[in-house]
Structure formats: C-alpha cells, structure tokens
Amino acid sequence: MIKVLFDLKKEYYFNSLQPVYEELKKDPEYDIQFYVGKDEKRFLGIFLIPQKKQIEEKLLKLGLKLTDKTEGFDLVVCGDVLKYPQHYGDVVRVHLDHGVGTKTLRIRNIKKQKDYHYHVFLEGQCWYDYIKSLGWENVADFYLTGIPKLDPLFWDGYYDNKKLIKNLGIDPNKKTVLFAPSYKPSCISYVQSRITNLLPKYNLIIKLHPYSWGGKYASHSQHKFYEKLAKKHKDVFLIEKEDYDIYPYLFLSDTLISDTSSVINEFLALGKFGIIYVLPNSKLKHSDGMESVSIDPKDWLEGAFPKMYKPEDLLPAVKSALNPTPEMKRKLEEYRNYFFIGLDGKSSQRVKAKIDEIMKEK
Numbered sequence: 003m004i005k006v007l008f009d010l011k012k013e014y015y016f017n018s019l020q021p022v023y024e025e026l027k028k029d030p031e032y033d034i035q036f037y038v039g040k041d042e043k044r045f046l047g048i049f050l051i052p053q054k055k056q057i058e059e060k061l062l063k064l065g066l067k068l069t070d071k072t073e074g075f076d077l078v079v080c081g082d083v084l085k086y087p088q089h090y091g092d093v094v095r096v097h098l099d100h101g102v103g104t105k106t107l108r109i110r111n112i113k114k115q116k117d118y119h120y121h122v123f124l125e126g127q128c129w130y131d132y133i134k135s136l137g138w139e140n141v142a143d144f145y146l147t148g149i150p151k152l153d154p155l156f157w158d159g160y161y162d163n164k165k166l167i168k169n170l171g172i173d174p175n176k177k178t179v180l181f182a183p184s185y186k187p188s189c190i191s192y193v194q195s196r197i198t199n200l201l202p203k204y205n206l207i208i209k210l211h212p213y214s215w216g217g218k219y220a221s222h223s224q225h226k227f228y229e230k231l232a233k234k235h236k237d238v239f240l241i242e243k244e245d246y247d248i249y250p251y252l253f254l255s256d257t258l259i260s261d262t263s264s265v266i267n268e269f270l271a272l273g274k275f276g277i278i279y280v281l282p283n284s285k286l287k288h289s290d291g292m293e294s295v296s297i298d299p300k301d302w303l304e305g306a307f308p309k310m311y312k313p314e315d316l317l318p319a320v321k322s323a324l325n326p327t328p329e330m331k332r333k334l335e336e337y338r339n340y341f342f343i344g345l346d347g348k349s350s351q352r353v354k355a356k357i358d359e360i361m362k363e364k
Contacts, residue, residue, distance in 0.1 A: 004032050004361055007075040007090075011039040013057045014246040015081030018100040021150035021350035022079060023066075026357070035069040036061055039085070077361065083111040087118040094360055097122040097142070098353070102149055102271070102341075103264025104295040104302060109133055110288065113141050121360060123353050125149035125267075126342040132296045147352040148344030152271050154249060156347035161253040170207070170239050177324055178205040180255035182248060184263040185211040187286060189279035189310075190224050193259075196313040200320065201237045207255060208232070209241045209248050211263065257323040259310070262295060270303065271342055275323040275334065278302055279310040306333035 006026060008019050026032045038057050058068055072078075073091045081100035084090060097120040099108045109132075112120055120142040124130055130146060133139055154160045167174050179200055183190050188211075200206050208228050225243065232240035241251065248265060252258065258269045258276035269276040278299060286294040295302075300309065306326075308319040326334070338345075344352065 004077060005075045006032050006034045006077045006079065007069070007072065007093075008034065008036045009039075009072075009078055009080040009084060010036055010057070010061075011080070011082060011085060012100070013053065013060075015100045017247055017249065018081045018098045018149070018151040019079060021153045022096075022098060022353050022357075025350045025354040029354075035067045035075075037069055037072055076364075077357070082108070083115050083120070084118070087115055094364060095120045096353075096357060096360075098150060099123075100151070101264030102151070102267045103262065104267070104297045105262065105264070106288070106292060106294060106296050109136070109138060109141075110290075110292055113138055116141065119143070121145070121356075123147050123149060123349075123356075125152070125349075126340065128341045129296075145353075145356055146343055147356060148342060148346075148349030150350035150353055152268065152342075152345065153347045153350050155253060155268075155272060156345060161250050163254050166250055166254050172205040172207075172239060173237075176203070176205045177256040178207060178254060179320060180207045180209060180251050180258045182209045182251075182258060182260050182263060182265045183211070183279075184261050185224065187262055187281050188224070189259075189261040189281060190227070192279065192281070193313055193316070194227065195231065196316060197259075198231065198235055198238070199316055201235060204237075204320070205239070206235075206237060207239045207241065207251055209251050210243075257320060259316075259320075262299065266303070266307070267341060270307075270334065270338055271345055273334065273338065275307060275326050275330065277308050277310060277319045277323050303333075303337055306330050306337055 008023060010016060010019065023034065027034055038054050040054050061068060072089045075093055077094045077096065078084065078090055079096045079098060081098055084095065095118065097112065102125045112122065122142045122144050124144055124146055125148055126146065130144055133144065172178065181197055197206065210225055210228065228240050232238045252265065252269055252272060257274065258265065259279065260266050260276065261279040261281055266276055266278060280299045288294055308322040310316060310319050
C-alpha cells in the first residue's frame, strides 16, 4: 500500500489536484489523505483568520479523508512547493502547478528549494523551453504530460452551459464577456467602471481572484468596488467569493478580459480568443532580480489575442476577439500547440502512469 498525501495549501489549488486524486483513488494500491493549510483571510485590515476548518468541512462532504499529519507518507502531491518541506520527511514530491500562465513563481519556488527534489508535470513545450533557457532543466524531474487541471474542460458534458445560464439569469441571446483580472499586478484600477461600457450589448460576468476577496495579498477595495457595481447594474454578474472555480465561466464565456492571470492561457486551451490588458511596467521583477513573468505581456499571444493598453481600448478589443480574422485563428492554433500537449481530458491518466513508474522505482 502506497500512502499518499494531497497537500492543499490553498483551497483554490483543489482544481489542480482533483483530477489526479480521481485517478489514484481508482487504484487500491494508493491510500489517500488530504492535508489542509491555514489559507488565511484578512479581517478588519489587521487580523489574519485561518479558513482551515471551513475548507475541511467542504472536503469531508466530498467524502475525502483528512489528516493533520505531514509525515509517514510515501508520496506527496502539491499545487505549489511545500511551505515547510522538512516537515514531510523522505518522500516523493509530485508538483502539479495551480496555474498555467506566464508567472515565473512556479519555477522560482522549485529552484529556491534546491535541497528538496520535485517531480514536476508541465502543460507543454513552451514552459519546458523557458526552464531550459534559464539552465534549470536539472533542478527537478520534468514531464510533458499536459496538466490535469485542464482535463475537466475536455470531459464531455462535465460543464452544463444551459444550466449555468439559467442559474445566473443571464440573457442567452447575448454574447458573454468574462472579466477575470489577477490580484497583483492587476488591471482592476485601470478598468474600474469603464467595464460597464459593455452594457447592455453583452452579458458581463466578473470573476475575481480569490486573493482579491481575502485582504491578505490585495486590498479589500478590489471586491468592494465590483460588489457595488453588480448591485447597480442588473447585467453585471459578480461571482461570489465562495465559488473559487473559474472553469464553468471560462467554458461558458465567448471572450475573456484579463491581465497577468493564468486564465489567459486556460482560455487559449479552449481555443477561444481572449483579451490581454498590458499593464504599464507589467514586466516586473522579483526581489532577486528574476522577471516575474516568462513572456513580456505585450508579446504574449501576439497576433491571436487582442491587447488593451488603456481603458478606451475595451470595446474595439472585445469586437476583435469576437470576430477573429483568419490570421488570428492561425496564430491561436500555433500558440495552442506550443503551449499545450494532450488537450484531450487524459492528462491525469498520463500523470498517474508516470507516478506508478516513479513509485515502482523507489
């Protein structure tokens, strides 16, 4: 029996781990438990309140087995590097990143934990080429399997657009625009109420990053502004903070507006045309001088996804994304094939097969 620990540092990492969990639990050789982190939210701008208990209650309702222990396992599966890797003992570490965007934090964190070895599963050739460009291809074992987080987008019937349209109460005869900014750096302060220029021609769904609600990493003003906006406009649909899964809304929407968020690439995976807001000085750097993104935003999906450089670009960009030219379609397929492999709903099966090999060798 192989004892497996799924390390859920943040609740919204669950999407990146669940497809592999579903595969492993079919195999009686794997005994699986979940460990839940604090996932703190800021209260009154001062106090950090752990959400661990609430998250555990949700997982128990799903029938998952929980533990407060981190040692004594053969395999740990995580959505980011382990916060305190020394607490897990001599264990096989499987890294399934929680985002498929351009932020370099995913590989930077692995490099920083040079004393702890990870088996890292990548979505496609683009990220591996970037890792090689840094000379870091030996800091972990990398596998090009496709990323399991994307699998549900390609499971027939998994997402029900008709049901979601009914639940939200949106107009099925209008095109739907999804506004899903990152929390930092973010286009929120640039777009602000200009986003309502889309009304009443389009349905507008606003899905904020979980950190935009928590107050720990971003100001509470990020969600308060759009809560007021949603109350004022009946065609603005703000997704509640408890609903951390953006995938049903990606699957439903006709186009997307974002900035540095990984949802840009996730929309690309669906073969849809999104819009990138290129922030001023968005090519930021980490404290050690490393670029914060692997691709300059102005070059990201250039020729396929329209760009916004100022709020006034909103309507022309949406029109372009909803009416792509043949050249845009060609470029999109080119990027899609370079950024991803295996957009077939079976990445979790490939990851599980590789895990089987790793554990047999150990």
